[in-house]
Amino acid sequence: MNPVAILTREFKFFQDAQLLKKWTGDISPDSDFLVADDFERAVDAHRGNIAFRFEGKSTTYGEFDALASRFANWAMAQGLKPGDCVALYMENRPEYVAAWAGFAKAGLVTALINHNLEGEGLAHCVNIAQAKLIVTGSDQDAPIRAAMGLISGSPPVWSLGGKFGADLGGALEAFSEKRPDRSVRKGMLGKDLCLYVYTSGTTGLPKAARLTQARTQGMMRSFVAPCRITPKDKIYITLPLYHGTGGLCGIGQALMTGATAIVRRKFSASAFWDDAVNEQATAIVYIGELCRYLLNSPPHPKERAHRIRTGFGNGLRPEVWQAFLDRFNIPHLCEFYGSTEGNVSFLNFDGKVGAVGRIPGWLKSQFANIAFVKFDIETEQPVRGPDGLCIPAAVDEAGEALGLIGDDVRQRFEGYNDQKATEKKLLRDVFTKGDLWFRTGDLLRKDKDGYIYFVDRIGDTYRWKGENVSTNEVGEALSRVGGIKTANVYGVAIPGTDGKAGMAAITTEGEVDIAGLYKSLAAKLPSYAVPIFIRVQPEAETTGTFKYRKVELVADGFDPDKVNEPLWMFDPEEAAYVPMTQGRYDRLVSGGFKF
CATH class of the missing domain: 3.40.50.12780 (ANL, N-terminal domain)
Known part of the structure; x- marks a missing residue:
């Protein structure tokens, strides 16, 4: 990037940071303005002004x-x-x-x-x-x-x-x-x-x-400045209102500014562009999988006839990001990282594809409450040095993101209504004896320019053949294969082997050559990252906020007695995926295959 572009980007970051500070600076735990x-x-x-548009009616x-x-x-x-x-x-x-x-x-x-x-x-x-x-x-x-x-x-x-x-x-x-x-x-x-x-x-x-x-006030104001919302905006919200992104950040973006919230009962890919055009939406609130659903949908006559100029959300994967912007002609999206309860958050002010935020060198001191530490995938714990303290992750190294717990509104962690669940999110003696940090449960990395990238959820990353495998990386590779609509990747244990083997539950549209899929994936991924098992589902199992459910899939594993759907395994002797039969399953669990 040339020096002029760098200075322009830095100045824009400074402007946006100042706007955000203007909107959130008066929030305080000790204020009586609620x-x-x-x-x-x-x-x-x-x-x-119109606060809501809902099913053709105004409020x-x-x-x-x-x-x-x-x-x-x-x-x-x-x-x-x-x-x-x-x-x-x-x-x-x-x-x-x-x-x-x-x-x-x-x-x-x-x-x-x-x-x-x-x-x-x-x-x-x-x-x-x-x-x-x-x-x-x-x-x-x-x-x-x-x-x-x-x-x-x-x-x-x-x-x-x-x-x-x-x-x-x-x-x-x-x-x-x-x-x-x-x-x-x-x-x-x-x-x-x-x-x-x-x-x-x-x-x-x-x-x-x-x-x-x-905390609620902060969430409701957070995306006003990055998306430059005014009373003239109309924000299309298809996410559930019980969830922080749509119900607090999205609603707040509208109702704190005099703008209009266009609310839909639930997301519909087929109705999305009709609603956006008919209601004259200028902004959207998204979850990454929502964008993927729209991108996977057939062309719609109104998909470029809208007035949407901006939007915010999280979970937008790199392989979807630019394609989504280009196909639907949306100039700006503000990707963010954060959790409802956590004290670690980032905003992608400048729209760099793939990044969830940035810590410029000149703002490093203001982010001293956030750290990335080396992490052991097998123990699912941060790595500690001889002194018993955690070790900072290197540039471009994936590490668990931590947030220092303090009294400032941005550093507080109120926990859950379950003390055991709260305790699991706390990490002590991180950089000094007695300090206390919030565990995000996520692996992130920071590059030399200060950009932050989401890598994976802890527990989703698994270890196979002595290597760490990111479920997101494998899922992205699968999603680039023609005919595969969605890919939910997880690790499963095979008796007699170390670590966990990769397994993917996929949904399809059109024909997919499963037998030849291994060759396609091997060209996109390291050999250790190519899934051993493929399960073909009629529909992906997700939560109300489009997050893939994995617990039930992991419990089913690759047992044909438990999986009543097409199930394939990689046969190392044939170097291809083959249908999982009872005979192959019995041979597999008895150690008859060498991977």
């Missing part, structure tokens, strides 16, 4: 605030006090946001529960939050009825449009749309709890991440 105040300030500035900021105030006044009439928790189990709709915004006005804590959950998972989320009341929507009658026997204390259920539980819609009409006085929240500070947002449960039951008022 989430409800942020909402009300925006309403007072933009009362006549102004004034109407949104009136409904939120009804929710607040109703909740207080139920005897709920500041600090009490309400479980919100409802499909995407404007009332979802009005409900938790209203509960915030009353000083209540809201548990944002995945509306796809059922049974034990649903009951677990309600129980761990100790919810005193459950609010549902029109689609949750059957699952909430079935789960009630597992929910502690049998909290009352109120439904907005459903038939199980009391009629919340009728009840709200009896309450005032006047805002509760701020004295209701007297004594509350930014460090107090606002929300529970749950992990997606890809490795067991969801964990309830504790979001304070200040």
